[in-house]
Amino acid sequence: MTAAIEAVAAGKRYGRRWALRDCTLSVPAGRVVGLVGPNGAGKTTLMHLAVGLLRPSEGSIHVLGDVPDGDPAWLAKIGFLAQESPAYARLTVGQHLQMGEWLNPGWDSDFAGARVAALGLDGDQRAGTLSGGQRAQLALTLAVAKRPELLLLDEPVASLDPLARREFLQTLMEVVAATGLTVLLSSHLIADLERVCDHLVLLVAGRVALTGDVDDLLSSHHLLTGPRRDISSLPADQHAIEASHTERQTSVLVRTNQPILDPSWTVTPVTLDDLVLAYMRQARDGHPQAPTMAVAR
């Protein structure tokens, strides 16, 4: 597996505050990778490090094999869509495309023209008068028409309505199907990520709390519910991620590659949403504890 982004103990400090610390991760090439994490986890900082807008205060980051340093040949391989899909309000849609053509050596004007036509955008309309969904689609078109190898999208759908969001992701997935480019996409909308991503990186407080192929993550985690019991009694191959207990019942999210054989458990599959929330809480609160006797009846 070749890595499109490889970070080793990367950190970024603003004054005394660390926005990202001790971040070691690998983003596989040719995949659509979801980047999730609570606000302030360092997602945007990581993206800015990856595109060379920031330099790491410590550690290293390599993107497509190089240190991000603004080299034009390297930049031509990177597409980046910052938060809120910025566009030049006073320029028209057509002028945006023109500018894209002037500034990017590998510009695909056929693609850009076809895309804008398919979206039904008027070339003479100023970007400032576009709807949020249209502006996001325009920004995506620009980022893709430069034909990058790696596309980074920082919360591209956060401010879009559900229909615009779905259409944006459809466009993105069609592009991936046609070109096979690598995508790193940050979002809080896990259900969207579950559809479009085949790999997930969960960042909590600058550290990778969970990473892997989405299908593997889903098939290796189960929610077990059953009569109240001490979770330290779980078999060695079942790792408890999160447990909760009521007077009579115990629920525990486990990671295991083995079938659950204990008949006293009811086994429920988990969604990516369940998983991400459990790992976020685990990273915040620490590992699950055995039930304390204080809550016993």
Next chain:
Amino acid sequence: MIEFHLDPSSGVATYLQLVQQVQQALQLGLLEPGDRLPTAQQVVASLAINPNTVLKAYRDLERAGLVRARPGLGTFVVGQLPRTDPAAQAKFRRSMGVWLRSARDAGLTAEEIEAIYRTSFRDCFAEGVA
């Protein structure tokens, strides 16, 4: 041509949902050898899902001998799944009916019966999920 749909809350991986829908379509006779599956591009455009997911599902189906990819032409159904025999279906429905009535007569509620069914079902097919 069949159309895929997704149940995001099922907890079943997306590629498995696609595989299962093709299998069901074969069992019901909605798909037959020679039929073409939608292209990855078409599935992606309608569902907004990752193309690798579609390809993974099609590879699984190909490995099971149910479909074959013909480069440049598409993915075609080549295999068949035994259609459920109507007589067998009727027989198991009858025995299920007997079981359900005996559980109800024993005083179990509908919810309890459903819970027993679900748990037993999952246990029985656990190896396919884990």
